[in-house]
Amino acid sequence: MAAVTIRNLPEETHRALKLRAAKHGRSTEAEIREILEEATRPKDRLKIGSELAAFGRRHGGLDLEPGRDQTPAEPADFE
Numbered sequence: 001m002a003a004v005t006i007r008n009l010p011e012e013t014h015r016a017l018k019l020r021a022a023k024h025g026r027s028t029e030a031e032i033r034e035i036l037e038e039a040t041r042p043k044d045r046l047k048i049g050s051e052l053a054a055f056g057r058r059h060g061g062l063d064l065e066p067g068r069d070q071t072p073a074e075p076a077d078f079e
Contacts (some may be wrong), residue, residue: 014028021031056062
């Protein structure tokens with residue numbers, strides 16, 4: 001997992017982060033992780049799997065047989 005160092009953070013910003021973390025019952029580090037997560041991965045972001053499923057439902061879906069081909073595989077021939 002990556003680590004980030006923030007240099008020259010104003011003391012008042014650090015105090016505000018500590019206060020915000022305490023209000024949420026987290027460490028300052030955990031609070032900063034949460035802030036960064038919310039900023040870079042918003043809850044309303046487009047999720048391709050969910051969008052594809054919704055598209056399928058809107059257009060009647062598909063009738064797929066979930067079975068698997070049981071035919072034995074042939075060995076590769078490299079000649």
